[in-house]
Amino acid sequence: MKIxxxxxxVHPMGLRFMGRMFPCTVGRGGISADKREGDGATPTGVHSIVGMLYRPDRIAPPTDWAMPILPGDLWxxxxxxxxxxTMVRAPYPFSHEVLRRADPLYDLVILTDWNWPNAVLGRGSAIFMHRWRRPGFPTEGCIGVRPDDLAWIAPRIQRSTRLIVSG
Known part of the structure; x- marks a missing residue:
């Protein structure tokens, strides 16, 4: 594979992008080639970037193609x-994650194509890149980075950018 x-x-030393290294965290289930819903693992593979979400009441749009997270937005x-x-709207009777959180975890979210747009049931839902809670604290399967690093990365993402996770 050409990079x-x-x-x-993403590799054991962190996340490499545009010649820079950024510390990052991965899922509490580690990195897995056999991702399943609820396992907390970050899936290996080559993932396309398919979108970006941001909280317009907290930050400016990081790119002209980023979509605002509105009250009632869920995943x-x-x-x-x-x-x-998929992204859905409240009220929603099924299990979901709130995108417009009280904490800043999802103030800026980079969406990957993991198990999307044609989701295989049970294979695992959204793998995002978002800010970390703190250094070394795992995610539920997403990639977590420092808030300032995420703010630096987001406007530099191109249509061709991929997230490559190796096991």
Whole structure:
């Protein structure tokens, strides 16, 4: 596989992007080639960047293509729902994650194509890149980075940027 300078590469030393290294965290289940819903693992593979979300009441748009997170925006993580692994709106009767959180964890979210747009039930929902809670504290399967690093990375992402996670 050819890796370009536009790619973000996660490896044991952190996340490499545009010639810089950034500390990062991965899922509490480690890195896995057999990702399943609820396992807390970060899936290996080459993941395209398919979107970016931000809190317009907290930060300026990081790019002209970023979409605002509005009150009532949710992400379905219920593998029994037809909306599994998509953004949905409240009220929503199935299991979901709130995108407009009280804490700043999702003030800026980079979306990958993990198990999207044609989700395989149980294979795991959204793998985001977002700010970390603190150094070394694992995510639920996403990639976590420092808030200032995320703010630096976001406007530099190109349409060709991929997130590459190796095991």
């Amino acid at each position: 370009s300078s536009a790619d973000m590469v 379905s993580d219920d593998s029994t729902s037809d909306d599994y692994n």
